[in-house]
Structure formats: C-alpha cells, structure tokens
Amino acid sequence: MGDLFRSIINIISILAIPLVLLLFLLWGFFKKVKVYEVFVEGAKDGFNTAVRIIPYLVAMLVAIAIFRASGALELLTTLLAPVTSLIGMPPEALPMAFMRPLSGSGSLGLMTELMKVHGPDSVIGVLASTMYGSSETTFYVLAVYFGAVNIKNTRHAVPVGIIADVVGMLAAVWIVRVLFF
Amino acid sequence: MLNYIWMGLIAIGILVAAGNDIYNETQNTYRNGVPMDAVVQFDESSANDLTAKGKINMPADAFRAFYDLPAATDVHQPIIITTSSSGEKLFTLPVDDSSPKHWKEMTKGALAKDKLSGRIVAYTVADDAKSAHVRLEFEPIRFVKMKAVTQSALDIASTAVSIALGLIGVMALWLGVMKVAEEAGLLKALTRLLTPVTKRIFPDVPTDHPAIGAIIMNTAANMLGLSNAATPIGLKAMEELNKLNPKAGTATNAMVTFLAINTGGLILIPATAIAVRVSVGSANPGLIIGTSIVGAGCATIAGVLASKILQRLPVFKRDLVVVEKEASHG
Structure with missing residues (x-):
C-alpha cells in the first residue's frame, strides 16, 4: 500500500512539470494568447523579485548563523531535555526540533548524523526523519516570501510559524511512538 | 515580533559564544600548554626525513581521557612532520571528516583553516624508523566560538546572496508560465474549482482573484515536492496578495495564513x-x-488555525490600521 502510493506520487512528480508546461502554454495558445510575448513579459519580473529578497535573506540567515555557531542550541537542548523526556521525546532528537525551523542544511546534517549513529530504523532514526519530513524551514520561508513583497512588519506570522512547528514536532513524536514503538 | 526574535538570535548567540569561550578557557577544554603523547606510524617516508607523512593511531579511551570527553572514537589521524633548518620539528594535522570531533571543533579556533599545528617537543624514533614516539605541543586554541560566529556570519552573508541570485532563472521561468496561465484564464478556472475551500481559508481575498490560483498551484507543487516550482509560484502569490494590501510593508491576514500553509x-x-x-x-x-x-498535516492545520485566532488579537490588529498619511503614499 505504502509502496504503491509512493510510486504513484513519484510518477506524478516526474510528469508534473512537463505536463504543466505543456498544458498551460497550449491552453494559452488556443485561447489566442501571444504565448511567447506574454511569457517574456512575465519572466521579466524574476530578476527584480530575486534581488528584492537579498536584504531580507542576509538579515535572517546571518542571525541564525550566529545563533547556531555560538553553541546556544546545545545549551537549549541541555536545559530542555528533562522536560521533553516527560512526553517521550528522546533527548537525542531534541536538537532536530530546534534546528528544523532555523536551517534547512543544518537539520539535514543533523538528521543524517542521527541516523548514522543510531540506525535509520531505530526510534531516533525514524523520529528524526519524520521531523525533517513534517516541517519546513520556517524562518527561511518567512524571509523569502515576505522579502519578495517588501513586508517588514510581519505581524503574527512568527508566532504562527512557531506554533505550527511545535505542533508538527509534537505530532511527529506522537505518531512515531504510537505506530512503531 | 520579528524585531525581538531577530535581535534575540543575534544577542543570545554572541553572549552564549562569549560564555562558552570563557568556560572553555577556565576549564582548559582544549588542553592549551598540555603536551600530548602519541605514536606516529609512517606511510612511505621514514621518521628521519625532512618532511615525513604518517598517521597518529590512538585508542578512543586515551583520547577521551586526555581531553576529558564524554565519548570518543578511535583516532586515525594523518600527520605531517617537518623539520626546520634549525632542527626544530613541527607538525600539522589536516583535519577532515574522519578526524575526531573535538579536533574538528578546535580548528575553528586555530590559525589556519581545517588544520591544527604545533611543535614536537620530544621525538623518539623506533629502530626500523617506521614509527616514532612523539610529544605534541599544540598551538594555543582560544575563542573557538567567537571565531566561529565571525566566520559563519561572514560566510552566510555571501551564501544568502547566491541563494537569492540562484532563484532568478527558475523565478523567470515560472513567472512567465504563470503570466500565460493568467492571460488564458486558466488560473481563474483552477480557482473556481476550489472556491468552496479557499473562500473559508482566505475570506479577505475575492474568490476569483489570481492570488488564489497561485496559492493553489504553490500548495500543489509543495505537496509533490517540486520546491523549484513552488517557491517562484509562492512568491507570485505573495505579490498578488500584496496588490490587495492596504498598507504597504505590513503583512495582511491572508499573507500570514498563506505562510502558515507553506511553513x-x-x-x-x-x-x-x-x-x-x-x-x-x-x-x-x-x-x-x-x-x-x-x-x-497537524502542523499545517495548527498554523492555519493559529493565524485565524492570532489575527483577532488587538496587538496584531492594530498594525493593520492605515494611517491617513501612509495611505496617500500608497
């Protein structure tokens, strides 16, 4: 069942982009849209958007890099490990929970290391990869998406993102506990 | 809010780095001034060569005991020993992924990047010249965390620019395709299909607005793991949502809800x-x-619900009020 689902989704994700390109452009063509001219007109904005993101991305990534390099995550883990063990979360997986919203490459490295050390099919291995799979790099998304439209006052976006992350991490612990161990 | 978080990350980072460095200095975590005894096995060169390459082999326990670590693995570390014209012997340890973690950390406080160096204060060559007992005096390792903070802040600043510039190509491609889809009325058709769902999640956005089409496509691309397409389309959605924004520079409720779905x-x-x-x-x-x-799924539902609840709080509602002067600026 899982394998069938996986191969169906795999095929869809391989075909998605060529099909979307073909379908969208053909549809436009038959609707008498001057496809080439309109495409170029739209594509022009790509450069501006990308350049607009730069200051936001620099600000966000530098702050996160300083925080990571300082060893503050290790400190946070030591302080919070007794609390999170109460809900059945192994302390080894805790850094993953903190890293996931902050850094995509950092959490990828952590997940890989945890699986190498504890085995990919152990509780910690399954939990780490579930945590990785069940969230996005919140702060990166915030910087890029708001940066693209020059939003500086993000209002409740940060608390919302953090709430989503905490719930995602707790749900990952819960589902892994219930299903496998 | 982001002001506090941002300042917090930087301030906590730098203070914790300073605290860690002071702690390491008082505990002498890196054993500055304490010589380390080791055995070097030479590969091809002999112990008496001017430049000799070999390996330090040290059992995990000895390494652990020397640095007083909670855990360690066996050490098989390449070493290069050079003899200066005055007869003084120096060593360099090229530190890579196979090196002990503790040494990898120490390189962040070392003079050269990715290597540790120092003097050899005692050098006893075995009879066959294939190995030698050495006593290593490492260069002093200090301010590891502070140096790491500096280095990573500078490195990531340029990485951020490459990430953003790397988006230009895919951005252009998808923005072009989206523009065609928009002109052809395809986005509207897609939007109508999901109106019952989207009008509940995004009540502030007109049901046939192009933003909704882009949001749907972004979510679909994300779900299929096509992040190359998802980000440009997501940014397009943000731009469309921003057209409905009465107050430039401030996030609208719809934007935050959309971000919640994405994060x-x-x-x-x-x-x-x-x-x-x-x-x-x-x-x-x-x-x-x-x-x-x-x-x-849980994270997304929680995020959308949280965005709906928090947007009602006076603290966050206040920011949406458009002041006359700002409105005239557009």
Missing part, C-alpha cells in the same frame, strides 16, 4: 528524508511517508 510543510512524499534514509542503509526508507504526512 507547515504539507507534503505527500518527503523525498529528501527518504533519499537520506536510503543512503544510510535503511531497510524501509518509505516508512516515514505516513508519519510525515500526519506530522505536516
């Missing part, structure tokens, strides 16, 4: 995690598909 990370196949599981030899790499869908 929740709703996905059908967590392709990256599965690929890593395959590479480390998992017996069942696909095991996490179900668990990730549950995790991300």
Whole structure:
C-alpha cells in the first residue's frame, strides 16, 4: 500500500512539470494568447523579485548563523531535555526540533548524523526523519516570501510559524511512538 | 515580533559564544600548554626525513581521557612532520571528516583553516624508523566560538546572496508560465474549482482573484515536492496578495495564513528524508511517508488555525490600521 502510493506520487512528480508546461502554454495558445510575448513579459519580473529578497535573506540567515555557531542550541537542548523526556521525546532528537525551523542544511546534517549513529530504523532514526519530513524551514520561508513583497512588519506570522512547528514536532513524536514503538 | 526574535538570535548567540569561550578557557577544554603523547606510524617516508607523512593511531579511551570527553572514537589521524633548518620539528594535522570531533571543533579556533599545528617537543624514533614516539605541543586554541560566529556570519552573508541570485532563472521561468496561465484564464478556472475551500481559508481575498490560483498551484507543487516550482509560484502569490494590501510593508491576514500553509510543510512524499534514509542503509526508507504526512498535516492545520485566532488579537490588529498619511503614499 505504502509502496504503491509512493510510486504513484513519484510518477506524478516526474510528469508534473512537463505536463504543466505543456498544458498551460497550449491552453494559452488556443485561447489566442501571444504565448511567447506574454511569457517574456512575465519572466521579466524574476530578476527584480530575486534581488528584492537579498536584504531580507542576509538579515535572517546571518542571525541564525550566529545563533547556531555560538553553541546556544546545545545549551537549549541541555536545559530542555528533562522536560521533553516527560512526553517521550528522546533527548537525542531534541536538537532536530530546534534546528528544523532555523536551517534547512543544518537539520539535514543533523538528521543524517542521527541516523548514522543510531540506525535509520531505530526510534531516533525514524523520529528524526519524520521531523525533517513534517516541517519546513520556517524562518527561511518567512524571509523569502515576505522579502519578495517588501513586508517588514510581519505581524503574527512568527508566532504562527512557531506554533505550527511545535505542533508538527509534537505530532511527529506522537505518531512515531504510537505506530512503531 | 520579528524585531525581538531577530535581535534575540543575534544577542543570545554572541553572549552564549562569549560564555562558552570563557568556560572553555577556565576549564582548559582544549588542553592549551598540555603536551600530548602519541605514536606516529609512517606511510612511505621514514621518521628521519625532512618532511615525513604518517598517521597518529590512538585508542578512543586515551583520547577521551586526555581531553576529558564524554565519548570518543578511535583516532586515525594523518600527520605531517617537518623539520626546520634549525632542527626544530613541527607538525600539522589536516583535519577532515574522519578526524575526531573535538579536533574538528578546535580548528575553528586555530590559525589556519581545517588544520591544527604545533611543535614536537620530544621525538623518539623506533629502530626500523617506521614509527616514532612523539610529544605534541599544540598551538594555543582560544575563542573557538567567537571565531566561529565571525566566520559563519561572514560566510552566510555571501551564501544568502547566491541563494537569492540562484532563484532568478527558475523565478523567470515560472513567472512567465504563470503570466500565460493568467492571460488564458486558466488560473481563474483552477480557482473556481476550489472556491468552496479557499473562500473559508482566505475570506479577505475575492474568490476569483489570481492570488488564489497561485496559492493553489504553490500548495500543489509543495505537496509533490517540486520546491523549484513552488517557491517562484509562492512568491507570485505573495505579490498578488500584496496588490490587495492596504498598507504597504505590513503583512495582511491572508499573507500570514498563506505562510502558515507553506511553513507547515504539507507534503505527500518527503523525498529528501527518504533519499537520506536510503543512503544510510535503511531497510524501509518509505516508512516515514505516513508519519510525515500526519506530522505536516497537524502542523499545517495548527498554523492555519493559529493565524485565524492570532489575527483577532488587538496587538496584531492594530498594525493593520492605515494611517491617513501612509495611505496617500500608497
């Protein structure tokens, strides 16, 4: 069942982009849209958007890099490990929970290391990869998406993102506990 | 809010780095001034060569005891020994991924990048000249965390620019395609299909607005793991939402809800995690598909609900009020 689902989704994700390109452009063509001219007109904005993101991305990534390099995550883990063990979360997986919203490459490295050390099919291995799979790099998304439209006052976006992350991490612990161990 | 978080990350980072460095200095975590005894096995060169290459082999226990670490693995570390014209022997340890973790950390406080160096204060060559007992005096290692903070802040600043510039190509491609879809009325058709759902999640956005079409496509691309397409289309959605924004520079309710869907990370196949599981030899790499869908589903639902609840709070509502002067600026 899982394998069938996986191969169906795999095929869809391989075909998605060529099909979307073909379908969208053909549809436009038959609707008498001057496809080439309109495409170029739209594509022009790509450069501006990308350049607009730069200051936001620099600000966000530098702050996160300083925080990571300082060893503050290790400190946070030591302080919070007794609390999170109460809900059945192994302390080894805790850094993953903190890293996931902050850094995509950092959490990828952590997940890989945890699986190498504890085995990919152990509780910690399954939990780490579930945590990785069940969230996005919140702060990166915030910087890029708001940066693209020059939003500086993000209002409740940060608390919302953090709430989503905490719930995602707790749900990952819960589902892994219930299903496998 | 982001002001506090941002300042907090930087201030806590620098203070913790300083605290860690002071602690390491008082504990002498890096054993400055304490010579280390080791045995060097030479590869091809002899112990008496002017430049000799070999390996330090040290059992985990000895390494652990020397640095007083909670855990360690056996050390097999390449070493290069050079003899200066005055007869003084110097050593360099090229530190890479196979080196002990503690040494990797120490390189962040060392003079040269990715290597540790120092003097050899005692050098006893074995009879066959294939190995030698050495006493190593490492260069003093200080301010490891502070140096790491400096280095990573500078490095990431340029990485951020490459990330943004790297988006230009795919951005252009997808913005072009989206423009065609918009002109052809395709986005509107797509939007009408999902109106019953979207009008509940985004009550502030007109049901046939192009933003809704882009949001739907972004979510679909995210769920299929096509992040190359998802980001440009997502940014297009933000731009469309921004056209409805009465107050430039301030996030609207719809934007935050859209971000909640994105940061929740709703996905059908967590392709990256599965690929890593395959590479480390998992017996069942696909095991996490179900668990990730549950995790991300919960996160997304919680995020959308939280955005709906928090947007009513006076603190966040206040920011939406358009002051006359600002409105005239557009």
